[in-house]
Amino acid sequence: MSKLTKIAAAMPFAHFLGLPSASAPRMEETDDRKQRDDESDEDYAKRMEEQDKKEEKARKAEEEEKDKEAKRADEGDDDVDAEADDKDDEEDGKRAGRAKGARQRERIRCAQIIAAGIKAGRVNQAAVFAFDTSLSVAQAISALGASELDKPKARTGLGERMSTVAAPIATPQAEAPAADDPRAIAQRAIAAAARVRGEA
Secondary structure (H helix, E strand, O other): OOHHHHHHHHOOOHHHHOOOOOOOOOHHHHHHHOOOOOOOHHHHHHHHHHHHHHHHHHHHHHHHHHHHHHHHHHHHHHHHHHHHHHHHHHHHHHHHHHHHHHHHHHHHHHHHHHHHHHHHOOHHHHHHHHHHOOOOHHHHHHHHHHHHHOOOOOOOOHHHHHOOOOOOOOOOOOOOOOOOOHHHHHHHHHHHHHHHHOOO
16 A cells, blocks of 8 residues: 555545545446446446345345344353343332332321311311321321310300300489489499408
């Protein structure tokens, strides 16, 4: 191989310098592709088809060889990888089973807390206990019951409300003096003073 050919192979734009490019077809290849003088058009077409088939077979054989080499390289690693994959699959199966059981237990816990909340008439509080906390069922139900103790009792009627109010005792008064009378004002002041001293 000449220096110019080596340079052309290393430089993708060698054809701009007037050098033959590496991708340019060789002289032998171009001669095979040309129609010969003594060859008819039909013979030329047949020859080109045969040549294309040969090139296709050669290309496929080369690809198959590359695939075989890649498989051989991978087979050494596959044995180790297969064992690791089997072990990982077993662990994943165990984890999936544990996760499924945990989800089921959590659903049961939430359902029991919500049912207790519905029964007690406090669904919103039960939903908070079920979904926003990690309280056990017993703890959540006791918390729902404790809130019942702090709830004020509702009074039902006027009679019940009035039973706790002390009624004032009304005393009959004889002739009440007029409010503008100075003697009446003095009498009221003396009576108030006597009440304060405890005499009345």
